[in-house]
Amino acid sequence: MSLFCSSCLKIPQPFDVHSQEHLVLRRIESCKSIQELKRIHSYIVKAIPSLSTQQLIYTKIFSSCAAISPSTDLSYAHSLFTQLQNPSISLYNTIIRYFSRCKNSEDSLTALLFYRELLVKGLFPNCYTYPFVFKACAQSGALREGEMVHADVIKNGLVSDLYVVNTLMRLYAVCGVIGAVRKVFDGSPQQDLVSWTTLIQGCVDMGYWKEGVELFFDMCGAGFRADGMTMVVVLSACANLGDLSLGRKIHDYMRDQKVQFDVFVGNALVDMYLKCGDANFSWKVFDEMPVKNVVSWNSMISGLAQQGKYKESVNVFRMMQSRGTKVDDFTLVGVLNSCANLGMLELGKWVHAYLDKNQITADGFIGNALIDMYAKCGSIDEALRVFEGLKCRDVYTYTSIIVGLAMHGRGERALELFREMYRMGIEPDGVTFVGVLTACCHVGLLDEGMNLFLEMFRVYHIKPQTEHYGCMVDLLGRSGLISEAEKFIKSMLVEPDAFVWGALLGACRIHGKVELAERVMEKLVKIQPEEDGAYILMSNIYSSASKWRESLKIRKAMKERKIKKTPGCSSIEVDGVVHEFRKGDNSHPKTKDIHMFLDAIAGHITFNGT
């Protein structure tokens, strides 16, 4: 096989170094593989030994390497570079740029070695060197090294170059040193839009959302006009703040200033509107997006689920499929989450099969979502099987299965896995404890629950939240220790909320404590006057105690105070159809049969005395 295709690289006669060089460069650019590149390189070494062409040709070769295998085959470029005699600063810049693009920290650190090497050789780094060195530091989280390079920059008098300043700010931002970002920003003789965006993003990434948005307004005051990237960052801050009016203000700004509307900006808008609770408007933005990508779909799927609109979320997934858009991990996690909350076992299983078929390892987010889906859809054994099959388990994995087991009344197994988690050295968090305490509740393990509650703070330094207190009140209350539960509430360090009082009210119902229930009821109504839960529970307590008149009074009070009824809702999927059930809603075609069956079950339970 000839090295060059005849059409583009016939060596011209008479021999002309310059036109030959031009052809070689073009040939390098069109290389499709490292092997091809190697062949051309060996040709060059033999045919054009002239060093004058070295610079350009090697620059091209390195950038071709980067184009062919963006993150792998660095070894070839590396070995080529070491063969060069006295590479110029530009060539050093090229190789540093090449290595700085690597995502893994080991390779990006190699870029730093080249930087040290050029200093040792007495070369002078320039304003094209530092941006890549800082990028390499940022990618490998090499803060210390970065700080030393920062000192070099000051020595070399390059602190006024915007590219240098901006990449340095970026380095400090990804290392979470927001003070240093600000210092570099303030210390720079000039700032541009990228400087502002980098500063804002540094704030937003650290969770200083409000400050980030304030900085955006400062930026406008300083006479800058934002571009799409700035907007994406500011919108994500609004999304995290959940501040719809602020988000709208930003959207208005974008329309006023005619900020370029691309897919990134569109996705950020969709996400912002959903997280701020305006699903309708996010639909509008989504529908009007001229170009959508997988992120657009994923934002809708997970965002709608966050708003509790699980059915819509699944519908978006189906739309996505009918459009033939390729799904990714994010999509699958999102749809599994919606399945879990809808009881859509069949679709959940389909996702599981899809994973197997496409050889997607169900570790990490996907595995955890899968466990949760099976558990919430009632297939706790399948959840356990997935759990056993996972190679990597984290706090989410354990918490999902513990909560799932607790829900299914398998408290002992939940606690076993909690202890296993400890042996594995995985730190539980507040949610894990909600799971184990719930497990104790459902099995009536009073002492165990008490010990765990105390351990939570003493051993794990997790401050109990009202959910945890609620579990404990529930546990004490179910065990019949009503006055202890009351005492427990009095000892709370945080203000008891509806969770806690609700648990006590529940205990009153089980044990028929009408007087206490009345007092608890008062507290509950004060905390959440427009919720119906407490009223309904109270009315049930009265009717259980045969106090029909009082029961009726409660119902009437609900009507008078216009208490909105939040209907309890559950759903299940049978043969691909989702059946929804709401409290007091008899619209299901088989309502009669269902109620008869339920009565039969209820009778069975009483019969067994459980």
Add this chain to the structure above:
DNA sequence: CGAGCCAGCG
């Protein structure tokens, strides 16, 4: 020769 962006689990 060069900088910054969006989405996920309990």
